[in-house]
Amino acid sequence: SGTATTSASTPAADNATALLTIPREDMGTFTRNFNPFSPNAAPMTTQAIHESMLIYNPAAGNTVPWLATEWAASDDNRTLTFTLRDGVQWSDGEPLVADDVAYTFELQKEIMGGFEYLDSVTASDAHTVVFTFSRDYSPALYEIGQMPIVPKHVWEAIEDPAKATNETPVGTGPYTEITNFAAQSFTLGKNPHYWQPDAQHIEGIKMLAFAGNDGANLAAANGDVDWAPQYIPNIERTFISRDPEHRHYWFPPTGSMINFMVNTTKAPFNDVNVRKALSMAIDREQIVSVGMSGYTEPADCTGLSGSYETWKDASLQDSCDWIERDVDAANALLDEAGYPKGADGQRTLPDGSPFTFDFSVGSTSSDWVSVANVISQNLADVGITMTVDAPDWSAVVAGYETGDFDSGIVWSSNDPTPYQYYLNLMSPTKVKPVGEQTHDNYGRFGSADAQALLDQFAATQDEETQHEIVDDLQALYGQELPTIPLFPGPEWGAYNDSRFVGWPTADDPYATLGTRAPTTVLVLTTLEPR
Amino acid sequence: MRYLTRRLGFYLVAFWVSVTLNFMLPRFMPGDPVSRMMARSTNQLSSDQIVQLQRLFGLDDRPLWQQYVSYLDDMIHGRMGVSISRFPTPVVEVIGSQIGWTLLLGGTSLVIAALVGNLLGIVAAWRRGGWIDSFLPPVLIFVGSFPYFWLAMGALWVFGLSLGWFPIRHAFDDGLQPGLSPEFLGSVATHLFLPALTIVLVSIGGWMLGMRNTMIATNSEDYITMAQAKGLRPSRIIFRYAARNAMLPAVTSFGMSLGFVVGGALLTETVFAYPGVGYQLLAAVQGLDYPLMQGLFLIITSAVLVANFLVDIVYVRLDPRVRVS
Amino acid sequence: MTTAPTIDGLRAETGEDAVPAVTRPAVRRPNRSFVHGLLTNRKATFGAGVVLLFIALALLAPVLAPGDPMRITGAIGEEPSAAHWLGTTAKGQDVLALTLHGARSSLFVGFTVGILATVLGVGVGLASAFFGKVVDEVLSLVTNVFLLVPSLPLLVILAAFLPPGLTTVILVLVLTGWAGSARVLRSQALSIKAKDFVAAAQVSGERPWRIMVAEILPNMASIVMGTLLGCVIGAIGAQAGLEFLGLGDISRVSWGTNLYWAGNEGALMTGAWWVFVPSGFAIAAVAFALAMINYAVDEVTNPRLRKVKHAGRTGRREEGRA
């Protein structure tokens, strides 16, 4: 059927001209919108077309200089200077200059806001950009560094950049030319002016649109795509077994941490013992195997996902008492904390009302609904009734945002440093009273101690100090348990190397296998035709 | 003509009711498109970015009635605004890129199902007790009893994946340039086959039975006996006398279905990854994309009304009796 | 044979066998023979048998497959075996238990929607036909608007916006399903209302509601039954479709959610047909059985639709020659 039909015997010549075919499972159709500021830009806009100054690779925890070759913070931590790479050209042949970077941040702040800590962005010369900060903020390096840069000379001329669809984009990325665009597929061709032409091994990229996982999985199973970055059920059987020689997958646990979040403003969840007991009662092994098809691993005591592997305090990792399932301990803790079990096996709150609560989850997230069902079954074993309520996501989120919920499931932030992660989880600055909308700290847990540690973190560039601070934060987390960690989200990624080789693997984790990640460009510039 | 004016008046009222319904529904739903978007993607946005987005999308916080007035105004002037889930693409463009496929798939399968179904119905009624009459109806009812998506997935699995006879997704081969080239048209046809076939399979039974039953009723009319007595050829009796009359109810249902074609075949689109407005609507609903949702609903409603009106006109041509009543 | 008093000169001979052997063929049969006709119709008995079987299974589900059907009771994706007659899902749930329990929700929704939509349709149809004038104009308008509002999009919108659960599914399906039956029932009621027996009942002094309930309604029995069955079939299918799209409440067990999960867990791709087939077949069996009853209802009320025994090759008009 498709031109992408592959088989092991495809001649090398064909592979050389073949397009790297990638499905996109959550877009039934594409719209021709390559505006990197748009939240709905076509896939690959910020991967193959627009590049950033640096790339953080969570799989290995390293940082790859990209459009910038080096960067340095001032001693007072209030300025950050990037030096741009020499000889980088936009796909229209214009050179990349520091003004482009400055202009990009101008646009970003205008269109999308954010970066409120930035005082100014100035191009001190053609290759140097200086960022000055209004306050201490060490995580800024990655936020700034991973910003996709747009050409000033092009965007200046656009009247309303927020509403521009940027149909023929100009970028510095390896594949910038839109050679064919249809609602269900489009292809990107080589950037004729790419700054590392010898990394453009493949002819181009072809994106396919699918209205759901099923279609994308079918295409993967059928061998129509080279890369399958979506969730594939029973991947060994549905995908790998059809061609074990060429098909592989790698699901590093480098995604966001997935948490069983409780509303800490509400009784009984304001009681840390309850949070711990709940955590002890749930069977993370089962959750992972049922809800996540065993594609990830249970969370550990740090509550940090695999992307913070280097930040984890190894001494803490297995030392807590609340991460393993222990029904007896959970029962004991609850008894002790004043939540007695009645004759019918049902626990009650200290005020005598039954210990029952709701778990809100969006109906479309089937994996999480499964998780919820397992949790519900687990909690029944300790005499707690948890009802799974699965309306539409918008209703769920509306509840989360205003604090009108009992419990739910959310992912945590996943930035290069754990700063944002702990900020959203424990900083009192992020806590909004119930009834007022918040977009990040749904659980509404705040700790002054945590805030103090976070402030210290923001104020230092020194990695060692930062690690110490994060160790303290981990300990604090373990004591307070602001949320109940379940498992780190895996980054789905499967591929078929019958046409292209050079994929990142567990042995060579130069990037993850995500197609929407900053590291994607690393893969695009590494793959070679077989 | 009076009859048609009356119908037209009714359609206007119906139109107003539907668009009003369409206005009310999404606004009673909790949440807003931005948090909706957040819930579905792991990209974290900071609070002020969210506020910024909300401003960008032009979410309205005027009183409901003011929104309603400007909504009606926009609707009358065909202004559909900008899609939120596909910001900043205009709604017209989003729909425009899909509607053709919807019409192709829906139209083809409807025409085939109606045509073949009705023909089978005619034959079955004419040859009462023949094999078409005794064998086909239960078989078609049985096939039609399966959940549509179930059949579609089965067909996709068997004919698309296992046997590889048909493409398993999309409306044409990826990478082809749409145009009138035989290659493109051929590709469109092969991609259309399986989705259309499954729709035809589940809907044909209804057409056939409906036609069969009206034909049987018509066949016992005196004018058929009279035509028989006149010594007319069977073909002439079947088509000119019996089918012409038995067709009338089928025309009405055809019109209704024709209008609904524009609504898209949501399940088909989902299973076969076929482009179309059905999925678009689902996505719009799930993304709380009011402008897109309202645009789609407007198009669908208008299409239904226009199709019905056309049927009224055709009906007047086909059935001289309604001209007076 | 009894002898009746003399009437108008000639002695009448009456009694059952004195009823003229020749009566007008167009006489409407009363309900009694409608029921009788159904009971003796093979299609109807087959259909009723299947439906009753499923209803029994649904009712007995807690006995046949005790406990929460969602519970994980086996290994992942087991083929049918003695322990799990229909195998297990990719999560390790027992497919048989899911299918049995699924019948409860699916049949409940199907019949509830069918009954509610039909009751609404009957109410609107009767009221519209009987009161006429403004009531009819308004009700017909509402009915026709509901008929024209594209139901699948509306279904999607409503299902997405209302909190999930059976109530929502039922509400949504009733809302989008009643209008069709109301229209059919209205025109039927109108044609019955035009019959002289309604005027005769009025002249006898019957009250309007009694005329509706005792005179008009019984004459619509077959068509009411037809719409009821149609609504049930439609509702079961629509519920499955909604749930398949994830618009239902996927945390409850029903045939639709079973299929949703089957798709979600890639049952087809893993070749786990035993996960995919049972619920689909159950829906088909129930829908087919109901359709057969409906078919039978048509045949019983319209004798012309009945099976023709001696079919001719030469065409419709067949000559019987000794």
Next chain:
Amino acid sequence: MNAVLSVEGVSKTFRGGSLFRRTSVAALTDVDLELGAGEIVALVGESGSGKSTLARCIARLERPDAGRILLEGTPTDRVAGGARGYRSRVQMVFQDPFGSLNPVHRTEHFLRRPLEIHHVTRGEQETAAMLEELMLTVGLEPDMLHSYPHELSGGQRQRVAIARALAVRPQVILADEPTSMLDVSVRIGVLNLMRRLRDEQGISMLYITHDLASARYLADRTAVMFAGEIVESGESLALLAQPAHPYTELLVSAVPDPERAGTFDPDARAALRRRVLAAESCPFEGGDEACSATEPVRHQVGDPADRHWARCHLYRPRATSGANALTAGGTDAAAAGGVLGADRDGVAA
């Protein structure tokens, strides 16, 4: 004879259509009719002339637009007991015995309901006795109480319908073509039954028919209706013996008569018909002075004892002008006459 029921100047126009289309059919215009105690009045006329509409107005199934209907001098809507009270005194028998008996009920239901509604009988025993009596009155076996309508022949069904009307012991029965759907051989039996009821129970009847012969056979008086108006009325025998209005004449001449087999004269009939229709379609162009008045007047015909009158602009006493020496009003083409006439008789079709 004092009137039990009198109809005074009743008019009825049917307005159809909806907001966008208005249609109107003048079914009755200024109709006067009296029904004496124990009298049978026949109302004859062609299809669509408004006979049923008049009966339905009297039965309060339709509301007249103008005029009054009095039951023993009381307007129908003021009769004691309201609609039910009125209906216990005025009953109706419908044309189609197949349609007027609900196929889902047994005979017993049709008779029992009026008894219950109007509290005619008390207690089950009395009711049962009454049911039996009613059956015997109309000449049916009491075991037929348990039969469904489809188990009865047409004549039997019509007898049940009559029994239903009788159940409330009415003063007036309106019979709308009670025999037209029956087999010829049993028609006369139903007519005889009606006459017997009048004789034995003194019930007044309005007998609607388009069969002149049966009107003559049954009714004391006959009224002829044409296009919503009563154009002639009088003692049945006298009226049919000497029809005064051309339309009546046309009707009479159209009745098949075995006695004049072979003497069929289509041309004469066609001419007569043309005249009637032309005249009616143009009521003020008769060419006669009498017709210049805007209101057609009633002319008394023959012996006053026959209460025979005709109302037509074209009526002239026979003595002066001979047998309907009228000139055709406007058309002479045979085809046009045919079309015109056909269109009129097609109204109800």
Next chain:
Amino acid sequence: MSGSVLEVRDLVVTYTGDVRTTTAVDHVSFSIGEREIFGLAGESGCGKSTIANAVMRLLTYPARIDAGSISFGGQDVLGLSAAELRRFRWSQVAMVFQSAMNSLNPVLTIGEQMGDIFTEHTGCTRRSARAQAGELLDLVQIDRSRLRSYPHQLSGGMRQRVVIAMAVALRPRLLILDEPTTALDVVVQQEIMAQIAQLQAELGFSVLFITHDMSLMVELSDQMAVMYAGRFVEQGPSAALMHHPVHPYTRALMNAFPPLTGPRVPLAGLAEGVRFRDIGDLAEVAPGRWAAPLSDADRVRFEKEMSA
């Protein structure tokens, strides 16, 4: 009468039902001569239309011709092949159906429906078919412009005339009139009958005239038969039957029509629920007069009745 056009011998037609099988026509024999009007009277459902349909070979399931023969001008009607049958119909025998109102296709114009006859049987062009249809309308005094009308735009009487015009289109030798006027007003009814009488005089076809209106029948027909429950009970010249009915059923029929002249005399008709059974074969009671003998039981009853 010169030679017979239609000969029906011992015709038996049954309808197979779910529970019982009705014999609608039971050993019926008659013949119709050239230019003769043969009347067939009888109560509703006695089998009159069934005979007519049998002659046209229009019977379908559940009807079956179980025995007998029908010969038309010497040709065996029951033995005709499908193609022969098509040629035979309408050109030899035409029929005006019981409900002429409904025997016109509501969605085709009168012209199209009339034209069909010519294009089918004479293979002429549509144009000339239309012209011939116009001539036919002239024959029944309907304006030619009506060819473009749809049936519902015509009155019942006009429709009936159109059907009659169609019936004589191919100058058939036999015209079957199945209660051609029952649904019509008396006045129109008379006109239609006049029309038929006139056409018969002009075109000289024979007529099988079915009605249950004895007055009309006696007025029009030469020979007549009275039918009862599928059997002939009496047959003979119309006038003779009228004045001297032999069978009690004929008598009842004749007695059911009150006269328009003379004094009012009580009539009896047929009492409700009276059935005759075991009707015997016709026997010649006088030259050209046939009647079925009463069964003994019937005779006893009726004689008792008459004497009472």
